[in-house]
Every structure is written in structure tokens, then in C-alpha cells.
Amino acid sequence: MTTVLLTGGAGFIGSHTCLVLLEAGHRVVVIDDFSNGSPEALRRVSELARLGSWRQLAPEQWAAGEGQPARLTLLKGDVRSPQDLDRAFEDGGGGDSGIDAVLHFAGLKAVGESMGQPLRYWDVNVVGAVRLLEAMGRHGCQTLVFSSSATLYGITDRVPIPETAPLQPINPYGYTKAAVERMLADVAASTPGWRIALLRYFNPVGAHPSGRIGEDPNGRPNNLFPFLCQVAAGRRQQLEVFGGDWPTPDGTGVRDYLHVMDLAEGHGRALEVLQAEPPQLLTLNLGSGCGHSVLDLVRSFEATNGLTLPYAVVDRRPGDSAISVADHREAERRMGWRTKRSLADICRDGWAWQSANPEGYRGSDRQPGRSLIQAQPVS
Ligand SMILES: NC(=O)c1ccc[n+]([C@@H]2O[C@H](COP(=O)([O-])OP(=O)(O)OC[C@H]3O[C@@H](n4cnc5c(N)ncnc54)[C@H](O)[C@@H]3O)[C@@H](O)[C@H]2O)c1
Numbered sequence: 226m227t228t229v230l231l232t233g234g235a236g237f238i239g240s241h242t243c244l245v246l247l248e249a250g251h252r253v254v255v256i257d258d259f260s261n262g263s264p265e266a267l268r269r270v271s272e273l274a275r276l277g278s279w280r281q282l283a284p285e286q287w288a289a290g291e292g293q294p295a296r297l298t299l300l301k302g303d304v305r306s307p308q309d310l311d312r313a314f315e316d317g318g319g320g321d322s323g324i325d326a327v328l329h330f331a332g333l334k335a336v337g338e339s340m341g342q343p344l345r346y347w348d349v350n351v352v353g354a355v356r357l358l359e360a361m362g363r364h365g366c367q368t369l370v371f372s373s374s375a376t377l378y379g380i381t382d383r384v385p386i387p388e389t390a391p392l393q394p395i396n397p398y399g400y401t402k403a404a405v406e407r408m409l410a411d412v413a414a415s416t417p418g419w420r421i422a423l424l425r426y427f428n429p430v431g432a433h434p435s436g437r438i439g440e441d442p443n444g445r446p447n448n449l450f451p452f453l454c455q456v457a458a459g460r461r462q463q464l465e466v467f468g469g470d471w472p473t474p475d476g477t478g479v480r481d482y483l484h485v486m487d488l489a490e491g492h493g494r495a496l497e498v499l500q501a502e503p504p505q506l507l508t509l510n511l512g513s514g515c516g517h518s519v520l521d522l523v524r525s526f527e528a529t530n531g532l533t534l535p536y537a538v539v540d541r542r543p544g545d546s547a548i549s550v551a552d553h554r555e556a557e558r559r560m561g562w563r564t565k566r567s568l569a570d571i572c573r574d575g576w577a578w579q580s581a582n583p584e585g586y587r588g589s590d591r592q593p594g595r596s597l598i599q600a601q602p603v604s
Contacts, residue, residue, distance in 0.1 A: 228252040228294075229496065230313055230324045230366075232304050232357065233331030235262030237440040238372065238429055240270055241489040242328060244438070247274040247296060249493055254324065256302045256313040257331065261443055263586040267299050269437045283316075304331045304353040310360035326368035326420075326496055329357060332401075335447045336376065336544065339398035350401035351408075358412060367504070368420040370495050371409060374402050375427045375481075375510070375549055384516070385481075385552035388425070388508050395544055406508075413506040420499040427481035427512030427551045429488045431571035432578035439578030440485075441585030449519060450482070450571075454579035457532050464534055466519050468541035471548075477519035477538070479548040481512040484566035484574070494560040512551025513564040522568065529572040 229246055233239045234255030239262070243253050247270065255267060264287070268279065271289035276296050279289045290296025302309030314324050332350045333339065339346040354371075361369065378386050379393035394400045406423050413419040430450035432439030446452040455461045469476040491511045498507070517525075523534050557563045566574075582589075 226250055226252055227325045227496070227500070228254065228323065230327045231255045232327065232329045232353075233257055233262065233372075234328075235259060235264060235266050235299070236330060237262075238426075238485060238488060239328070239330040240266040240438050241433060241485045242330070242492045243267065243297070244270045244273055244433065245486070245489040245493050246496075247271075247276065252294065252296055254298045254300070254313055256300045256304065256309060258303045259301060261333075263441060263589075264299060264301075265586040265589045266438050266441070267297065271297050273433070273435060273437060286312075304329075305348065305356050307356055307360060310356060311363070314360060314364040314366070324364065324366050326370070326499070327357065327361060327366060328370045328372075328492060328496070329354065330372045332372065334374075334398065336396050336398045337447060339401070340396055343397040346397045346401050347404075350398075351404050354405045354408065358408070367416075367418045368496075368499050369409070370422045370424060370492055370499070371405060373406055373423045373425045374399070375425050375512070375551065377403050377406070377425060378549070380544075380546040381549075384548050385512075385514060385550045386510070387552040388510055388555055410506060413504075418504050419506070420502075420504050422495040422499055422507040422509065424491065424495060425508070425510050425551075426488060427483060427510065427549065429485045430482050431484040431486070431566070431574045433486060434570075434574045434577065436574070436577035436581040439575065439582065439585075441582075441587075449480075449522065450575060453523065453526060453534060454575055456534055456536075457526070457530070457576060458579050458583045460583065462535070464523065464536035466523075466536050466538045467545060469538035471541070473518055473547055475518050475520050478545060479516040479518050479550065481515065481550045482517055482522065482568060482571060483511065483513045483564050484571050486574075487513075487564040487566050491556065491560070491562050494562045498560045507559060509556045509559060510551040510553055511556055511562075512553050514551055514553035516548055516550040517568055522572075525568045526572040526576070529569045530576045532576075 235257035288295030
């Protein structure tokens with residue numbers, strides 16, 4: 226059994242990956258400050274993984290799963306805090322088995338917001354990664370999977386985009402991901418023994434097929450799919466399609482959408498590969514390799530779910546590109562991973578989540594621990 230620390234594990238991708246790791250028999254410790262994640266997500270993960278009830282170990286620390294150490298432990302903490310990180314490494318599970326690997330999801334991810342608040346993005350994304358690397362050094366852990374992004378490639382005409390394409394980010398968010406990738410390459414080169422995977426996600430969407438966990442953005446969603454789901458649920462009036470005059474078959478932007486469960490399974494594979502092979506720095510695109518336009522997505526959502534989505538085509542957004550599709554062959558070659566789920570699966574599962582949880586995790590009446598609700602209301 227491997228013990229894995231998930232930073233940002235209460236968020237969208239982290240919570241789905243947590244479930245995949247628990248189902249694979251691993252033990253998981255999560256550290257999250259709940260700035261964009263919910264403890265309720267992990268309570269539901271523990272239910273889906275049939276771990277049994279939660280118990281409180283210490284203030285703002287909960288654990289689920291029979292026996293010692295717990296299968297899933299949740300700590301409220303900030304990745305920029307050495308003390309919080311030490312707590313996660315030392316007593317995250319209430320046991321002494323130690324952390325074998327880290328999956329680093331914690332971070333800020335809104336491109337537009339990063340342009341208005343660049344220092345906040347550099348602080349959380351880059352300083353957070355520096356503090357994490359220091360903590361891993363203190364605790365003798367050298368296996369890391371990092372959440373990188375296709376945003377790194379900036380605006381490019383290459384279709385599909387291979388990992389060898391030049392990195393030319395065009396916003397602070399993209400620069401922070403590029404900076405952390407560079408830092409991890411420097412760390413790997415400086416000290417033997419590091420096993421690091423840089424996973425460059427394309428457009429993760431959808432939800433667990435149970436409809437129990439999914440994406441729950443704070444405020445107005447920045448990305449198309451959660452926005453579209455909120456329109457379908459009646460929370461937003463209509464979908465804004467940014468640009469109808471792109472050089473694409475129907476004039477709308479083309480993206481590489483991948484089901485979040487495929488992405489979560491990709492993390493499980495990356496961990497297996499890192500642990501099985503000699504130390505290395507692995508850089509992989511995670512995408513489906515297929516492009517779908519905004520209107521393809523709208524039509525698939527309507528057809529799959531029997532709904533009509535009101536939309537309006539508006540001006541292009543600065544910084545968007547016509548087409549962004551992954552060259553996914555390296556991930557298949559290196560880890561035997563490729564996406565299994567279709568656009569229709571994405572639309573069905575995303576709507577199952579949104580329709581059963583129109584306000585996301587807000588309003589949910591059950592939490593891991595009552596005092597956690599008092600300490601950190603989910604609002
Ligand atoms: N969702 C996407 O489209 C996408 C695409 C490419 C890359 N990524 C990257 O993947 C990672 C996870 O994305 P997500 O969609 O799950 O986002 P998310 O916002 O749902 O999850 C991030 C989690 O990190 C937590 N967090 C934020 N700052 C923290 C801090 N200082 N200390 C501890 N926890 C903190 C949040 O509360 C949240 O639970 C991010 O690093 C993001 O940049 C996401």
C-alpha cells in the first residue's frame with residue numbers, strides 16, 4: 226500500500242483522483258485550504274470508496290476508514306505553510322508509515338483572474354510549490370506528480386500539440402505553471418533520486434458517473450463546461466460562445482475535452498510508472514487527442530440529456546486560440562494510458578452531477594465533522 230499526499234485534494238480533479246487511488250488500495254492524505262474545494266467532496270469520496278465513518282483526530286483533521294492508519298485523512302492547511310506541510314507529512318494519517326508520493330493539485334487556475342492578481346498567482350502556485358519541495362526534502366520524499374497545463378503552449382498553430390512544442394505562455398497563470406515545471410527540472414537535475422511527472426492537462430470536464438462528486442466552481446465559472454451545466458440548470462440565462470469566426474469547421478473554438486475520470490486514472494498510471502521505473506522526469510500531455518468545437522459540445526449535451534441550451538455568439542476573448550488538441554501518443558507509449566470515455570459520457574455524467582447538485586456542495590447537510598462546518602463554512 227502506497228501512502229499518497231494530495232495537495233488540493235478537495236478540489237475538482239483532486240477529489241476524483243482521490244477516489245481512484247482509494248479504489249486502487251492506496252492510503253490518501255489530503256491537505257487543502259478549502260479556498261476552492263469542499264470537505265463535503267471528500268466525505269462523498271469516502272462514501273463512494275466505502276470507507277466507513279469519519280472520525281476527528283485533532284482540530285481540523287479528519288480521517289475515514291477502518292483500522293490504523295486511516296485510509297483517508299483530511300487536513301485543513303495551506304501549501305505555503307511549512308508547519309501545515311510538516312503536519313501533513315508527520316501525522317497526516319495518525320500513523321508513522323510516511324508519505325511515499327505527492328500529487329500536487331493545489332493552486333489557482335483562472336486565467337482572467339491571474340491577469341488582475343498576478344502576485345497572488347505567483348505566491349500560491351510558485352511559492353506554494355517551493356514550500357512543498359522543501360517539505361518533501363525534509364521528509365525524504367522524492368516522488369511527485371505535478372498538475373501542469375496545456376496553457377503553457379500559448380497560442381500555436383500546431384495540431385495536435387506535442388510535448389516538444391515551445392512553451393510560450395501568454396498570461397500569469399501560464400507563466401506560473403512554466404516556472405514550476407522549470408523549477409522541478411532544476412531540482413531533478415540537482416539531486417539524484419527524483420521521480421517527477423509533469424502532466425499537462427488539456428480540458429478536463431465531466432464528473433464521476435454517480436453524480437455524487439463533480440466540479441463546483443466558486444462564483445461565475447471561467448470554463449465552458451461548468452458554465453454550460455449551470456445554464457442547463459437554470460442558474461445562468463444563456464451560454465456565451467466566444468467567437469464564431471475562428472478558422473474552424475463551424476467557426477467556434479476547438480478544444481480537447483477529457484473526462485475527469487480518465488484524467489484521474491492517468492494520475493494513477495503516472496504514479497505506478499514513477500514507482501516502477503528508475504528515477505526520471507516525465508513530461509506528458511493528458512488529452513483525448515480529439516478536438517470538439519463549442520457547438521459540438523452544446524449539441525452533444527442537448528442530445529445526450531434531452532435539453533435545449535440557449536446560447537449567443539459574442540466577441541472573441543483576448544488570449545484564446547482557434548484550436549488546442551493534445552498529441553496524446555507519448556502518454557500512451559510511456560504509460561499505456563489513453564482516454565476511454567466519449568463526449569456523450571462527459572455530457573451525461575456532467576449533467577448527472579449538476580442536476581443532482583444544482584448548487585454544488587453548498588447546502589449539503591452532512592460534513593466530515595461538525596466543527597469543520599463552523600471553522601470553514603462551505604459557501
Ligand atoms: N481544471 C482545469 O481545467 C485544469 C487544467 C489544467 C491544469 N489544471 C491544474 O490542476 C490543478 C487542480 O485543478 P482543479 O480544476 O481541480 O482546481 P480546483 O480549484 O478545483 O482545486 C484546487 C484545490 O486546491 C486548493 N487550494 C488552493 N490554494 C491552496 C493553498 N494555498 N493551499 C492548499 N490548498 C489550496 C483549493 O481549495 C482546491 O480544493 C490546479 O493546479 C490547476 O492549475 C486544471
